[in-house]
Amino acid sequence: MSLDDRKLEVLRAIVEDYVDTQEPVGSKALVDRHKLGVSPATVRNDMAVLEEEGYIRQPHTSAGRVPTDAGYRLFVDRLTRIKPLSPAERRAIERFMVGAVDLDDVVHRTVRLLAQLTRQVAVVQYPSLSRSSVRHLELVPISTTRLMLVMITDTGRVEQRLVELPGPVPDGDVWELRRRVNEKLSGQRLADTPPLVQRLVEECDDPERKATMACLASVLLETLVERSEERLALAGTANLTRGGVLDFQGTLRPVLEALEEEVILLKLIGDLEPRTTRVRIGDENEIDNLRSASVVSSGYGPGTTIVGGLGVLGPTRMDYPGTIATVRAVARYVGDLLAQN
Amino acid sequence: MSLDDRKLEVLRAIVEDYVDTQEPVGSKALVDRHKLGVSPATVRNDMAVLEEEGYIRQPHTSAGRVPTDAGYRLFVDRLTRIKPLSPAERRAIERFMVGAVDLDDVVHRTVRLLAQLTRQVAVVQYPSLSRSSVRHLELVPISTTRLMLVMITDTGRVEQRLVELPGPVPDGDVWELRRRVNEKLSGQRLADTPPLVQRLVEECDDPERKATMACLASVLLETLVERSEERLALAGTANLTRGGVLDFQGTLRPVLEALEEEVILLKLIGDLEPRTTRVRIGDENEIDNLRSASVVSSGYGPGTTIVGGLGVLGPTRMDYPGTIATVRAVARYVGDLLAQN
DNA sequence: GACTGGCACTCTATTAGCAGGAGTGCCAGA
DNA sequence: TCTGGCACTCCTGCTAATAGAGTGCCAGTC
Secondary structure, eight states: OOOOHHHHHHHHHHHHHHHHHOSOBOHHHHHHHSOOSSOHHHHHHHHHHHHHTTSEEOSSTTSOBEEOHHHHHHHHHHSOOOOOOOHHHHHHHHHHHTTOOSHHHHHHHHHHHHHHHHTSEEEEEOOOGGGSBEEEEEEEEEETTEEEEEEEETTSOEEEEEEEOSSOOOHHHHHHHHHHHHHHHTTOBGGGHHHHHHHHHHTOOSHHHHHHHHHHHHHIIIIIIIOOOOOEEEEOGGGGGTTTTGGGTTOSHHHHHHHHOHHHHHHHHOSOOTTOEEEEEGGGSSOGGGTTEEEEEEEEOSTTOOSEEEEEEEESSSOHHHHHHHHHHHHHHHHHHHHHO | OOOOHHHHHHHHHHHHHHHHHOSOBOHHHHHHHSOOSSOHHHHHHHHHHHHHTTSEEOSSTTSOBEEOHHHHHHHHHHSOOOOOOOHHHHHHHHHHHTTOOSHHHHHHHHHHHHHHHHTSEEEEEOOOGGGSBEEEEEEEEEETTEEEEEEEETTSOEEEEEEEOSSOOOHHHHHHHHHHHHHHHTTOBGGGHHHHHHHHHHTOOSHHHHHHHHHHHHHIIIIIIIOOOOOEEEEOGGGGGTTTTGGGTTOSHHHHHHHHOHHHHHHHHOSOOTTOEEEEEGGGSSOGGGTTEEEEEEEEOSTTOOSEEEEEEEESSSOHHHHHHHHHHHHHHHHHHHHHO
16 A cells, blocks of 8 residues: 555654654644644544554553654655745855865864754765876975875865885986976876876886886875875764753763764764765664764755765654755855865 | 861761762761761761861751862862872873874863763863974965965974065075074973063164064964964763753753853963862852852873973762872873874 | 760652543444 | 544643651760
């Protein structure tokens, strides 16, 4: 048996009321609060069906109904019209972000903004190195056999590494090295650089220069591409305590533990598709500690490219339409901000 | 009336038992668990005095006694012999820290180590710029009128800033600039540099060079000294949930909120004296949100200098001797580590 | 004067019992 | 297909009673 429109409407009403009140919702309360145009008895029948299909459940006999993960999923997929952000919220974003001075600042402001608007835990990934492009590479002689390599990316990140050379290299050669490296790599996405770096080495005729370039190349490859050292910012953990500890089946402990693992957080907001907002509800999270949480995440970046992810985490009982709208709006805003630079 | 030895012994017993069991401790239980050599009635009299003096209190009539902040303070100041770390703990530190590759890694490992050993929330401040010394300054021409300034400190931090010059400067002059700047500033503590930078400008004869140096000087002063941008690492928040929520009078919320404010954290572990471990108990913390928490902190750095702070935060009901010993040991270890580089 | 045993007292925590209420499932009828 | 009615279940809140822990105080002893 499939679900007719009214049953879906009942589900929506249950989800909305439950999110609102945090209490199991009964048939009578439902018809009182929503104009369903039918009697409680009818609603009860619908509820029985919804329960059989696994969208809602009773904590115990003679309690009201509570949505299951599947219920929320259905709600998000079919019953949610994403509500546009209120002008007040838009203004809040502007006001919060204006005046950010550097990348660090942008990320920190973003994560706090997200936490504040959604009143949930927010995570923002720094623009990933491997998905950024090279803006400029600088080589600085520290001694005759050591260079410092400084890389600036289009997202504003700066990385530096020390290069030990096989032998002394005159300054003139350093200039030449710098020229060649920049010529080949500037503007390229980091993920695309490995073959180019390889070619740089091959193109050297002089065996001595080739050795030097090989050294440089290995540092470039090893530290700038392979080691993708992702960084994260986190905010709003205090929001976990809203609505008592009830939301997370007794303890915050597992959730707090999960939030301390960068690997886990990266998994949560990783693998995103451009211009979409992903929702993972309860059990859909692969991390055991987060079975009672939902994550709304989105990629961000200049234009339609993605250079990092951001998202919020909260109880499965969350305001999905609102959260989705906010996450999406913030992701867009940050993307535009990056595009401007 | 002053407190004789036995009363102090009773206080110690109360603190130890309460930390252990998390339950108010009564006179009978005390004489059972500790060899006090007197009867419960006597202990009760002592307790009455201790209570009058404000070192312990009863949650309600006919409950056992619980130490007050003042009680813990007395315990820490006069009744605690710092127990040396067990060999197992020493080994744990070694094992945990060995193989740290760079400063970031050191800080992250340290904070996790602290959290793990003390089973509390740990905070580690990155080596503060203003208290580090300059190892090397590098000037990189980006274009004819722009330089990149790269500073490497003795604690391994690297900072870079762009300098806009008033006019084109030939490469030879850049070399000269670099020489002079390094001559004057290398090895100096950042906090001591401002007058030196000033002198650098004054020492220039050629007006054109003077203008260039002035530009450089202002960037040096403004971004490297004044903006002391402190960074922090945090770990172990999940430990707050140990022992129920009882420890923090009902909610973790205020504590979690406080932990999100970098300013607050810096205050907690700031202003430390060399080679001492500071303990702030409950109300002694100036931050309202942390009235029910204690903070054990210590400065660290190579030798007897301090380049940053670290510490742990937990319920006032914590194992002070153990925590103090651990914090001190870790601070020393990290200091030695920094000294080696 | 310091310590001890005894005793009455206070307060909490636990348990059981009971009433009220919310919510359900089911059935017969419109 | 929907509705009203009804019996049933189970939670919740309230009260009362009880047991137990711990205290304060007092009188007596060393």
